[in-house]
Amino acid sequence: MHCPFCRHGDSRVVDSRTSDDGSTIRRRRQCPECLRRFTTIETASLSVVKRSGVTEPFSREKIVNGVRKACQGRPVSEDDLAVLAQRVEETLRTTGSAELDAHEVGLTILGPLRELDEVAYLRFASVYQAFDSLEDFESAITSLRARREADADAVEPAAALAAEGARTGAMEPDPDQDVLSGHPS
C-alpha cells in the first residue's frame, strides 16, 4: 500500500504482530522514499448489510446484545452468549462471503440459540421471524418437540416447554425492532 505521508506507491514491512486472539495482524511499515513509519491492521473482512442498506462491520457484541434480551430470566450465562456469538461468526465466515445480509445473520443465530435454550430460541424467533399468531408459536413448538424426540438425550419433559412457550406468547414483540442492533430501525 502507498505511504500515507508522501504517497509513495510502495512500503516495506519491518515488523508483524498477530493479536492475542489471532483475529488481527498489525504490521509496522516503512516508506522507502521518505523513510517514515506507519502501522496497518489486517483483519478478515466480514460486514453486515442492514435492512436500511447501511453496511457495518460484523460484531460479536451486537450478536450478544441482540440475543441477551431473549435470554432474560433463563439459565444462560454471559459465557454462553460469547460462545454463541463465536459460533455464529465461525459459521458466517465459512460461507466465504465478505458481506452478509442481516437476515442471514439472524437465521444463523437460530440454530445455536435453539441448542442453548429453547425458550430463548422461541422468544428470539418470535420477534425475528415476526410470529403474529398462536399458530406460529404452535408450529415452532411442534418442530422443537419433533427435534427433541429425535434426540435420544432429551431429559426435560416437553410439558415444561409448552408452559414456557405459552408464557412467551404473552410477550409483545416489536416488529420494528432491529434484533441485531437493539435499536429501532
Ligand SMILES: [Zn+2]
Ligand atoms: Zn513516504
